[in-house]
Amino acid sequence: MIYHLTVLLLCQLAGEFLSQSLNLVVPGPVVGMVILLGLFMLLPKLAMAVQPTALGLLSHLSLLFVPAGVGIVGHLDKLGSDGVPILFALAASTALAITVGALVFVGMSRLVERRK
Numbered sequence: 001m002i003y004h005l006t007v008l009l010l011c012q013l014a015g016e017f018l019s020q021s022l023n024l025v026v027p028g029p030v031v032g033m034v035i036l037l038g039l040f041m042l043l044p045k046l047a048m049a050v051q052p053t054a055l056g057l058l059s060h061l062s063l064l065f066v067p068a069g070v071g072i073v074g075h076l077d078k079l080g081s082d083g084v085p086i087l088f089a090l091a092a093s094t095a096l097a098i099t100v101g102a103l104v105f106v107g108m109s110r111l112v113e114r115r116k
Contacts, residue, residue: 004053007046011036 015032018024024031040047072079079086 001053001056004050007039007050008036008054008057011039 012029012032014035015030016028019026019028019031040050
């Protein structure tokens with residue numbers, strides 16, 4: 001398990017390093033995930049080995065939202081004064097994300113159907 005966590009963290013570190021050193025617009029963890037995906041494609045056994053550790057981390061993902069909840073409670077005054085714009089931004093971004101996801105799904109399904 002320590003080896004698998006090390007692989008995950010090294011990929012994130014490499015992504016952060018590349019993102020910072022090359023002044024990329026993409027965040028380091030996203031670059032790290034692309035690196036991890038590349039490793040998994042090159043080494044399928046690595047993907048199978050890391051899977052139980054990754055699933056264990058995902059099962060406890062809700063713990064990562066506790067600091068966000070504390071931050072919201074800490075800034076309740078801003079939520080009172082800027083609540084409507086924040087609510088609008090949340091609703092609009094959620095609707096946009098769902099729309100983009102649906103359009104990508106439709107486009108990919110059409111592309112796959114054409115190849116058949």
